Amino acid sequence: MIFERSDAFIALPGGYGTLEEIMELVTWAQIGSHKKPCGLINVAGYFDGLLSFLDQAVSEGFLEPEHREMLLVSEDPEEMLERMAAYRVPEMEQWWRS
Structure with missing residues (x-):
């Protein structure tokens, strides 16, 4: 129900549950x-360590750059809201097999 009623998703510093939830939403x-x-x-x-990991995944071909850019990052909550308001889903071809 929360997913259907949400316009966007923002994660603050947290543990395993926080990471699992935001990564699941980015995967969706x-x-x-x-x-x-x-x-x-x-x-x-x-989140610097996580962001370095994601950048390495791009460098090594495990994550497309367009997919990496789908996770917005900011230190400033107001800037994040502005970026989210301007967000447009990147055009991507289907990259997985059905």
């Missing part, structure tokens, strides 16, 4: 299940 966006923006508020660099 990646496969076209929704077109809602997903973002991380990177308080004091909390």
